Amino acid sequence: MELSGCSQLTVEAVRSLLIAFPNLTSLSLESDYNINDECVGLISGLTTLEKLNIRNTKVTSKGLAHLTSLLNLTYLDISKCPVLVKVKNIKLPDASSSADFTQDEPGNFSCEYFKTQSRLKWLILFFI
Numbered sequence: 109m110e111l112s113g114c115s116q117l118t119v120e121a122v123r124s125l126l127i128a129f130p131n132l133t134s135l136s137l138e139s140d141y142n143i144n145d146e147c148v149g150l151i152s153g154l155t156t157l158e159k160l161n162i163r164n165t166k167v168t169s170k171g172l173a174h175l176t177s178l179l180n181l182t183y184l185d186i187s188k189c190p191v192l193v194k195v196k197n198i199k200l201p202d203a204s205s206s207a208d209f210t211q212d213e214p215g216n217f218s219c220e221y222f223k224t225q226s227r228l229k230w231l232i233l234f235f236i
Contacts, residue, residue, distance in 0.1 A: 112138035112161070122147045126154060136161040138185070145171030152177045158227075164188040183230040 109125070109132055111117065117140050126132075132154050137143045138161050148162065148171035157178050163185045175181065 109134065110136050111140065112136045114140055115142065117142050117147075119144075119146050119150070122150055126150055130154065131156050133157060133180075134159040137165060138163040140165055143167065145174075148172070149174045154178070155180065157181060159183040161185040162189065166190065180227060182227050184228060186231075 109129060111125075114137075117137070119142075122143070130153075133156055135151065135154070135157060136159075137147075141164075143162060143165035145166075145168055148167050151157070151160065152174040155177065158180050160175075160178070160181060160183070164187065167186065167189045172186065175184070
């Protein structure tokens with residue numbers, strides 16, 4: 109479902125969409141500044157989700173922690189989100205290099221979030 113740039117989405121609207129479409133496999137909410145940690149908490153109930161684009165939203169490390177329940181996720185774009193401040197040595201489950209994700213305030217973010225994501229093949233990170 110493509111909802112990128114849809115500036116009218118609220119937490120309640122996201123809740124209604126997810127109730128109406130519980131078997132989504134792809135969801136793009138890019139550049140929607142109303143998408144926040146609470147919305148990602150709701151999205152985490154979409155266990156069939158394979159592709160999630162939350163690029164350029166207000167999602168932080170607190171919201172990202174909800175994604176551990178999305179075991180079918182193969183693509184995640186968190187570019188331009190306030191999720192990460194510094195990143196070093198990214199490692200996905202099937203990669204061969206070491207990993208160390210770090211974050212300054214607010215909160216702590218680490219590679220731990222991705223240890224349960226054994227199917228994740230694409231993690232898009234781009235910082236402004």
